[in-house]
Amino acid sequence: MMKFTKQNFIFLVCGLLIYVVDIGVDFWVASKYFYQGQYSWSILILCFRGLSSLITQIFSYEWFKNDWEGTDTGKLKWIFLVHLFQCGIFIRYWFALKYGCQAAFKQSNSGAASETDPPHFIQKQAVDVVTDINMLRVFKTFLETAPQLFIQIYILMEHSKNKFWQYAAIIMSFCGISISMVDYQTSLRKSLPDKDEFHVLPKLVYLFYKLLTITSWILGISLITLLSARSSVILLVFLWICGFTWTLKQHTTFCKSKKTEYLYRTVVGIILIFTFFNIKGRKTKVCISIYYATHTVVTLSILFAYMFWKTSIIKEIHFTIVSILTILSLVLGIIFLVAYYSCFHPTAYCRPQTYSDEVDAEAGQKDRVETGRFQNFIM
Template sequence: IMTFTKLNFTMSVLGIVIYVADIAADIWVTSNYFCEGQYSLGILTLVFRLLSSIIVQIFSYEWFKDDCGSPDPVKLNWIFLLHFLHGGIFTRYWFALKDGYQAAFKQNSSGDKLTGGPASIIHKRAIDAVTDISMLKVFKTFLETSPQLILQIYILMEHDKAAFSQYASIITSFSSISWSTLDYQISLRKSVPDKNQFSGVPPKLIYLLYKLFTLTSWILSIALVTLLNIISSIFLLIFLWTLGFSWTLKQHTTFCTSKRMEFLYRTVVGIILIFTFFNVKGEKTKMYISSYYAIHVLVTLGIMCVCLFWKTSVTEQLYFTFVSITIVLTLGLGIICLIVYNMVFHPTIYFKQESASDKVDGLAGEREKEEISRIRNFIME
C-alpha cells in the first residue's frame, strides 16, 4: 500500500536543502581553484557540473512531457524555460513538496486503499515525484560526483598534502554516493506496489555498506591508475564504459519513449556501470552481478600488481601502503556485505510478499500499472 508519510516529507525538505548546499559547495570549490590559479582544475569541475546538469535537465523535461500526455502548450513552454535555466530539479521538488504536504498532512489514505480514491492518488503522485527526483540524483551522482571524487583523490595523492577540509570532503562524497543509491532503491521499491518494500534497518544498513565499500575500493583503484598514467586511466574508463553500454544494448532496454532518449539513457547507464552495478531490466541478476564484481576483483588485482611492478616511485610514497590496504580491505568487506545482503536481507527473502487481497485490482490496478511503467523494471541492486 503506497503511503507518503510525514517522515518522507521531512526527508524531501532535507533533500532540497542538501541539493542547494551541494551547488554552493561546487561554486566555492571552483572559485577557489580559479583564485589559486589552478584554471584547469576549475574548468574540469565546471565541465563535470554543467554536463551532468544538462543531462539531468533533458531527462527531467522529457519525463514531464511523457507524464502530461497532451499538456497545455503554455504550461509546457514554462516548464521548458525552467529546465533551460537548469531549474528542473527545483521544479520537481516544488511538485513533490506540494503533493507530499497534502498527502502527509491533509489526506488520510486508510479509507481509500482498495478504491483508488483521491487520497491514494495524491499519495501515489507524491511517491512518484520523489522517485523521479531520486533517479535524477543517481544520474547526477555518477556523472558529476564520482568523477570529481577521483579528481580530488588524484590531487591529494599527487601533491601528498591536503587540508582537513579536503579529507572531510572526500569522506562526505563517498558517503553521499552510497546514500544516493540507497535512497533510490528505497524510493523506487516504494513506488512499485508489487515489489517487496525495502524497509527495516538491517537491510538498509547492509546495502549501504555494500555500496560504500565497493565504491570506495573501485574509486581508489581508478585514482591509482590515474596517478600512474592519466592516458591509461582514460582508456580504462572508456573500455569499461564500452562494456557497460554494450550490455545495455544487448538488454534491449525500453526506458524512454523515443530512440534518441533511449540512446542517451543507455549512455548514462554505461557510465553508472563503470562505478557500480545497475539492473536495467528488473530481472534476476545473480549471474550478472557475480560476473560484474568478479571483473572488478580481477581489474583491481591487476591495478595493484601494476603499481607494485611497473612504477616504483608510486610504491615508495607513504600513502601507497594505506591506499592499498584500504582498497583490498574495502573490496573484501563490500563483497561480503553483498553476499550477506543477497542471501539474508534481500527484500524477496527478508520480507514476505503481501497477499493478493492487499493489492489494488480491477480498473484501478490496471491504471496504476500503466502509470508506473517507466520505473517498474529498473531496480538498482
Template structure:
C-alpha cells in the first residue's frame, strides 16, 4: 500500500525557523568579526572571516554542482512521463543561478525557494514532493555548514571568551547561536532522512528528543575538549585536529565513496566528511555499521580522557587553571549522558522497533505476503546484497529504497545515498 507523504504547517514553521537561525548564525559571526576589526584584533578578525569564507565557498560549490546534476537529469528525461518542476526550474534558470552562487547567494536562494514551495504545499495543497525534494538538499547543505562554519566558530569564540577578561555581548550571542545552529542542523538532517522513509510511525516525538540530545551532548563534549586543549597551547590543538582529521580521512577513503560525479568534488566531499567525523559519527555509505559506531565512541571516550588528564598534568600544580575543573566535569557529563541517549535511542526508539511492530500488525491483519520494508538508519541501514545506490542509478533503485512509496514520487538521489544516517 502506498503511503501518502504530506507537508504540514508544522514542517513549514520548522523550515522558517531553520531559515532564521541560519541567518542569525552567519549574522552574529560577521558582527563578531566587525567588533574584532574595530578593536584592532586583526588576527581574530582574520580567523573568523576565513572560516566564514571557506565554509561559504564549499557550500556554494556543492549547491551549484547539485543544480547542474539536476539539470542533467532533466535533459535525460525529456521523453519520460515524469517532469519534476524542480528539474525544470534548474534547466531554465541556470545562468542567473550561476551568478548568484558566484556572489555566495546560493544558500539564501535555496532557503527562499524551499519556503515558497513549503508554503504552497502546506497552505495551498501544492506539490508536496517538490517541497520535500528542495528541503532535503537544504538539510544536507545545512549539515555541512554546521561543521564547516558553526563548529569552528564555536571553538574559536569559546576559547576567546575563556582567555578574555572583557567580552562583548555579541561574543556570547555568537556562541549561543552557533550551539543552536549545530543542534538544529543535525536534527533537521535527521528529520529529512526520516521523512524519506515510508513508515508513518516515525513521526513520534521521543526518537527526535533522544537523537537531538545524543548529538547535542556528544558534539558539545568534543567542542569543549578541543577548547580545553587550546588553553594548553594553540599548536597542540592544530596538531591534534590535523592528526584526528588524517585518521578520519583514512577511514573515509577506505569506504570508496561515490557521492559526487566529478573527482574534484568527491575529494572535497570526503574532506568535509572527515571534518564532520571529528565532531560526530556519520554513516558515509548507508551500510550496516553498528560496530563502527561502537568503536567510534569508545575511541572518543578514550581520547577525551587522555586529553583531560594530559591538560591537568602539563599544567602541573599551578593554581591558575581558570575554568578547567568546570570544563572537565562538563565534558565528561555531556559525553556520558550523550552516550546513554544514543543507547536508549537504538534500544527503544530506533526505526526498526516501529518497523517490526508495524510488520507484526500487518501480518496479523492481512493474509498477503507484503511487509513494510525495514527502515534504514545511522547504524542498521542496509540494502539488498546486489543493489547499490549512487547518484547515477537512482531511477533503477527506486523500488529498493522506497518500495512502499508511490512510484510517481521523485526521490532526491542525494538523500537516498545517505538514507541510513
C-alpha cells in the first residue's frame, strides 16, 4: 500500500474542480444547441449525461451498502436520498478530501499517530475512497465523455461553420478522458500491493497510448457515421455484443448481486467499444493483439471506403486532414501501447480464480468481499 501524498491531494482537488466544470460545460453546450434549434444534439448530450449519472449513482450506492453493511440504516437512507438526486459522487469527494487531508498533511506534520487513527488506516481509507471515485469516473468517461466527444467531432465534420463552444467541449472531453485514465491507473497501482509506483514517464506513455488509440477510433466512427448512420449504429451494437459476450465468458466477480453484476458487464461491454481493459487481471497478450488488430482493420476499411466511393459529404481537404489525423494517431497509439506493455506494465496481478460464474452461483461471495472490489475491476 503506497502513501497518499500532498501531490495526490492536489490532484484530487483539481479532479473535483474539473468534474464541476465538466457538468457546467455539458449544460452550456446543450443549451447552445437548443437555442440554435438543433434539439436532437441537445437531447443526445443530456441523455449521455443522464445515463452516465444514473449508472454511477447506482454503483456508488451499492458500494456504500456493501461498505456500511451492519451499520445504522438511517445513514443509508440519507445516502440513498442523496444518490436519488444524483449527488452521490459529491459525498465520495467529501470523504476523499477528509481522509486525503488527514493522510497528506496532518500525519506528515505529526510525529506519532494516535491509537484511534493509526497512519496505515488513514492512508488506506484515503487510497480506497479515491480509488472508488476513479472507478466511477471510468464509467463516466465511457458512458458520457467518449460518446459526447464522438458527437462533437461528428458535428464538427458535418458543418463548415463551427463555434468556440464546440471546440471548448471537445477540449474538455479530451481532458476528461486523459485525467480519468491516468488517475485510475495511479489509484490501481496504489491499491494493489504488488503494483509498482506510477512514475511520470509511464504515466505519459500510458496517457498517449489510451488517448491516441481512442482518438483514432472516434475519428473513424465519426467518418462512418457521416457515410451511413445506420452502418455506424450496426457496427457499434455489434462491437458491444462482442464485448459483452467476452465479459460474460470471463465470469467477472465485481459485484455482490446478480443484477448489478450484469449491469457491470453491460457497462464493460460499452467500455470495450472504445478501448481495451484487462477484465480479470490475467495475461491478455493475445486478446489485446486481436482487439487492436480488429480496430486497425475496421479503421482502415472506413478510410478506404471513403476513398473508393469518393463521397462529397465532406470536403476533400477535410477528409485528407481527418485521414492523416486518424492514421497518425492510430500508428502512434500502437507504438505507445507496445512501449507501455514492453517497458512499463507491472507484473500481472494474480488472484485466486473461481471456476464457476459468481453471478449464477452464490458461492464465493465472502471471499470476493474480503479481497476488495478494485481487485475485481477492469485493469
